[in-house]
Amino acid sequence: METINIYFFKDMGVMFGRSMRHIFRSLDTIMTVTISPIAIMLLFVFVLGGAIQIGTDNYINYLLPGILLMTIANGIGYVSYRLLLDKQRGIFERFHSMPIARSAGLWGHVLVSLVSNAISVTVIILIAFIMGFRSPAGVLPWLAVIGILGLFTLSMTWIAVIAGLSAKSADSAGAFAFVIHLLPFISSAFVPTNTMPKVVRIFAENQPVTSIVDAMRALLNNQPVGNDIWVALVWCIGIMIVAYIFAMRIYKNRG
Amino acid sequence: MIQNEIAISVQKLTKSYKNVRVLEGVGFEVKTGSIFAMLGSNGAGKTTIVKILTTLLKHDRGTAIVNGFDVASNPEKVRQSISLTGQFAAVDEILTGRENLIMIAKLRHLKNPHKVADELLNRFVLTDAANRRVSTYSGGMRRRLDIAMSLVGKSPIVFLDEPTTGLDPEARIEVWNFIKELAGNGTTVFLTTQYLDEAEQLADRISILHKGTIIVNGTLAELKKLCPPAKIEYIEKQPTLEDIFLAVVAKKEEN
Ligand SMILES: Nc1ncnc2c1ncn2[C@@H]1O[C@H](COP(=O)(O)OP(=O)(O)O)[C@@H](O)[C@H]1O
Numbered sequence: 001m002e003t004i005n006i007y008f009f010k011d012m013g014v015m016f017g018r019s020m021r022h023i024f025r026s027l028d029t030i031m032t033v034t035i036s037p038i039a040i041m042l043l044f045v046f047v048l049g050g051a052i053q054i055g056t057d058n059y060i061n062y063l064l065p066g067i068l069l070m071t072i073a074n075g076i077g078y079v080s081y082r083l084l085l086d087k088q089r090g091i092f093e094r095f096h097s098m099p100i101a102r103s104a105g106l107w108g109h110v111l112v113s114l115v116s117n118a119i120s121v122t123v124i125i126l127i128a129f130i131m132g133f134r135s136p137a138g139v140l141p142w143l144a145v146i147g148i149l150g151l152f153t154l155s156m157t158w159i160a161v162i163a164g165l166s167a168k169s170a171d172s173a174g175a176f177a178f179v180i181h182l183l184p185f186i187s188s189a190f191v192p193t194n195t196m197p198k199v200v201r202i203f204a205e206n207q208p209v210t211s212i213v214d215a216m217r218a219l220l221n222n223q224p225v226g227n228d229i230w231v232a233l234v235w236c237i238g239i240m241i242v243a244y245i246f247a248m249r250i251y252k253n254r255g
Numbered sequence: 256m257i258q259n260e261i262a263i264s265v266q267k268l269t270k271s272y273k274n275v276r277v278l279e280g281v282g283f284e285v286k287t288g289s290i291f292a293m294l295g296s297n298g299a300g301k302t303t304i305v306k307i308l309t310t311l312l313k314h315d316r317g318t319a320i321v322n323g324f325d326v327a328s329n330p331e332k333v334r335q336s337i338s339l340t341g342q343f344a345a346v347d348e349i350l351t352g353r354e355n356l357i358m359i360a361k362l363r364h365l366k367n368p369h370k371v372a373d374e375l376l377n378r379f380v381l382t383d384a385a386n387r388r389v390s391t392y393s394g395g396m397r398r399r400l401d402i403a404m405s406l407v408g409k410s411p412i413v414f415l416d417e418p419t420t421g422l423d424p425e426a427r428i429e430v431w432n433f434i435k436e437l438a439g440n441g442t443t444v445f446l447t448t449q450y451l452d453e454a455e456q457l458a459d460r461i462s463i464l465h466k467g468t469i470i471v472n473g474t475l476a477e478l479k480k481l482c483p484p485a486k487i488e489y490i491e492k493q494p495t496l497e498d499i500f501l502a503v504v505a506k507k508e509e510n
């Protein structure tokens with residue numbers, strides 16, 4: 001088993017620095033990650049938005065939370081990809097034959113996922129502003145939204161870690177992201193759930209994206225949040241813990 | 256610290272992948288400060304042995320002691336004693352050569368990572384390419400960097416898994432010279448190779464691994480005695496390792 005020594009944070013810092021260099025030397029990945037959420041945002045606001053009845057006149061305010069989750073779902077694909085490369089190129093073996101904390105390598109990738117997704121999310125919010133997004137929310141609700149996005153990123157990142165560690169090829173490493181991509185479409189992200197057929201509606205109302213989206217939407221519009229935020233937090237933290245345990249188990253049992 | 260006469264001691268090592276037995280009762284010893292070559296064709300089990308000795312893989316039965324520490328019960332101590340250059344160059348393509356070396360120096364918690372990196376760049380004739388990304392390096396340069404990364408921190412025992420496979424003759428001789436220099440400074444070198452002339456050139460002792468078992472073990476002089484005496488031809492020919500290898504394998508196959 002791993003002994004968490006005094007060097008753990010130092011080693012993790014070195015790994016973090018390494019992965020940050022990867023991000024900043026391939027900033028085009030930020031574009032790849034943000035381009036489809038931007039396209040979907042344009043499509044829904046300027047083409048379909050007029051036909052969607054949501055009860056307010058500012059559809060982009062309604063839409064933004066779901067788009068942010070899609071952006072993160074895009075971004076974590078790169079975590080799987082980078083992990084797979086490390087595994088295939090023998091970099092993990094080099095690290096694992098050295099006297100360093102084993103999980104430092106994973107944590108480096110996870111922390112970098114937080115940073116790169118924060119950049120992508122910021123880009124999307126800026127573009128939403130240009131397209132007319134406005135929020136009356138003060139500092140505290142914004143902090144809460146950032147917190148939810150951070151937890152969502154972490155939980156999705158650990159799922160991406162599982163995918164990257166168990167994948168044999170880049171294609172299979174990215175396959176799981178497809179499922180995560182579909183979830184916002186069957187949720188309250190684009191249209192209210194009460195227009196959906198009953199079976200779909202039951203699914204939509206009880207899957208994580210709906211509560212996370214509803215909580216963020218309420219926070220950004222200065223409306224009472226109710227239970228949604230707690231349900232959202234339980235989902236994020238629950239997924240994160242389960243995925244973390246599985247990821248660590250796969251990581252340590254290799255070989 | 257007690258200086259061990261024996262750097263690596265392996266006894267009755269057995270390993271299966273699922274149902275396939277890949278190592279069967281492997282045993283050998285490596286003297287401190289010597290160069291030991293494990294010679295075997297593709298699929299013989301060389302990499303499996305290297306992975307077990309460098310704590311990357313757990314064996315099923317038998318014992319493996321590295322620098323006085325059991326790889327199964329004391330992997331941390333083993334990792335502090337070794338460094339590994341794997342079969343495929345484990346270098347970070349996106350970082351520069353210098354950044355790769357600094358990263359490893361930091362992970363080994365050395366006092367002056369930049370200085371260590373510069374010295375190794377100089378020694379491995381990489382100074383001119385130091386600030387270029389590794390993705391622009393040639394195969395020979397990559398391998399040199401890979402070996403340089405394994406020398407950061409001056410581990411007493413160095414594992415090199417097929418260090419010259421895929422290199423052109425010139426790069427190969429360069430690597431040979433580094434290995435000789437390394438052993439000259441008192442480092443124990445464990446080397447695997449498919450090339451008979453490489454073992455002949457470098458090693459103090461040679462083991463021939465065939466289908467997961469060691470069929471011959473000894474010094475070059477001892478191995479040469481195993482060969483049928485040189486036939487009287489027009490020119491008397493010294494038996495090469497190749498002859499020994501073929502003779503021994505042929506005998507095995509007959510039984
Ligand atoms: N992860 C694995 N799962 C199943 N079989 C493996 C695995 N790794 C290696 N092998 C098999 O074990 C044998 C020895 O492999 P290896 O140690 O890589 O040989 P070498 O390095 O001498 O070429 C080969 O037959 C190979 O196919």
Ligand SMILES: [Mg+2]
Pocket residue numbers: 301302303342416417
């Ligand atoms: Mg091999």
